[in-house]
Amino acid sequence: MRGNVKDSIIKYTYDDMPKVTNYPRRTKVIKGDKKNVRAFIGKDIVYCEKDGMELKLRFIYPEQLKENEKYPLFLHVQGSAWMKQDLNEHVLDFKDIVTSGYVLAIVEYRPSNVALFPGQVLDTKCAMRYIQKHSNELNIDINNVFISGDSSGGHTASLCWATWNNYKIDYTNELLCDVRGFINLYGVSNLATMNKYCSAFDHERNSPATDIIGVDCLSDNLDLALQASPIFYINDYSNDDPLLIIHGNKDRVVPFEQSIELYEKCSSHNKNVDFYCVDDADHGGSLFYCKDTIDIIISFLRKYTNK
Structure with missing residues (x-):
C-alpha cells in the first residue's frame, strides 16, 4: 500500500504546485517578494601556490545562479594592513552588490611577512588571469570586470589600476582582461606621506607601512616608499579606466588626506x-x-557595466 502511495506522488514544478488558500481564520499572510535575491558563498578555489601558500579566491554568487548564465565580476582585495586577510570580513557589507546581479570574488594575497611589495599586486593580477582562463566554469562575464580594495587592499587595487596592462608591475607580459572600473575604499595612496597627517598610529617606524617595503623607518626611505605608492605610477599615459575613491573624513588609520592626494x-x-x-x-x-555608500558603489558598477 505504501508503495502505491509513492507511485501516485506527482513531482510538481514550482509553477504547477497548487497554492493552499484554505488556511485557518486569522492566519497572518506575508506577501512574498518574487524579485528578492539571496546570495550564497561558493567553494574556495586555489588560484596559485607561492612561497608554500595556497592562495585562494572566495566567490559569492546570487542565489538564482543559472548554469550557463554569466555575471559581471566585482573582485575585491581585502584590507589587512598587508598582513594575513580574513576573506569573510566584507562578505556581508557587499551582500547588496551580489544581490543586484554581480559575482563577488575576494582575493587572498601573500602577507607582508611572506612577500614584500609588489607581491600583493602580482598576486591580484595572477588571480585575475586565473579567472580569465576559467570564466566559463565560474559563470563570470569577463567583459564586465570591476576591481576594488579597502585600506591596504585599496592600495593594491589602485596600484593595479595605475599599472594595468602597462607591465610596470607584473610577472608576465600575458595580457590582462579589460576592466570597466576600479574602486579604492580608504586606501593608502602615498606611503611617503603616511606620517605627515593626523592619525592614531605612528606609521614612521616598525609599522605596516614600513613592513610592506622591508625597512625600519619611512623617512629614511622616502624614495622606496614613493615607488611602492599608486601616485608614483600616475601620469598622462597611465591607465584611464574609471576610478571611484571613497574615504571617511575621521579615518584614524589611513588619513583622509591620502585620498585627497590620489x-x-x-x-x-x-x-x-x-x-x-x-x-x-x-x-x-x-x-x-x-546604505548610501553601497548605493554609490552599485551606481558606479551599473554606470560602467556593458549591457
Missing part, C-alpha cells in the same frame, strides 16, 4: 575619477558601509 594627482592628469567623502566615518566600520 584624487588631485588623478585630476592633474585628467583621469576619469570620482571622489566621495563619507562624513564622520572612521576606517571602514558600520558608519562607512551604510
Whole structure:
C-alpha cells in the first residue's frame, strides 16, 4: 500500500504546485517578494601556490545562479594592513552588490611577512588571469570586470589600476582582461606621506607601512616608499579606466588626506575619477558601509557595466 502511495506522488514544478488558500481564520499572510535575491558563498578555489601558500579566491554568487548564465565580476582585495586577510570580513557589507546581479570574488594575497611589495599586486593580477582562463566554469562575464580594495587592499587595487596592462608591475607580459572600473575604499595612496597627517598610529617606524617595503623607518626611505605608492605610477599615459575613491573624513588609520592626494594627482592628469567623502566615518566600520555608500558603489558598477 505504501508503495502505491509513492507511485501516485506527482513531482510538481514550482509553477504547477497548487497554492493552499484554505488556511485557518486569522492566519497572518506575508506577501512574498518574487524579485528578492539571496546570495550564497561558493567553494574556495586555489588560484596559485607561492612561497608554500595556497592562495585562494572566495566567490559569492546570487542565489538564482543559472548554469550557463554569466555575471559581471566585482573582485575585491581585502584590507589587512598587508598582513594575513580574513576573506569573510566584507562578505556581508557587499551582500547588496551580489544581490543586484554581480559575482563577488575576494582575493587572498601573500602577507607582508611572506612577500614584500609588489607581491600583493602580482598576486591580484595572477588571480585575475586565473579567472580569465576559467570564466566559463565560474559563470563570470569577463567583459564586465570591476576591481576594488579597502585600506591596504585599496592600495593594491589602485596600484593595479595605475599599472594595468602597462607591465610596470607584473610577472608576465600575458595580457590582462579589460576592466570597466576600479574602486579604492580608504586606501593608502602615498606611503611617503603616511606620517605627515593626523592619525592614531605612528606609521614612521616598525609599522605596516614600513613592513610592506622591508625597512625600519619611512623617512629614511622616502624614495622606496614613493615607488611602492599608486601616485608614483600616475601620469598622462597611465591607465584611464574609471576610478571611484571613497574615504571617511575621521579615518584614524589611513588619513583622509591620502585620498585627497590620489584624487588631485588623478585630476592633474585628467583621469576619469570620482571622489566621495563619507562624513564622520572612521576606517571602514558600520558608519562607512551604510546604505548610501553601497548605493554609490552599485551606481558606479551599473554606470560602467556593458549591457
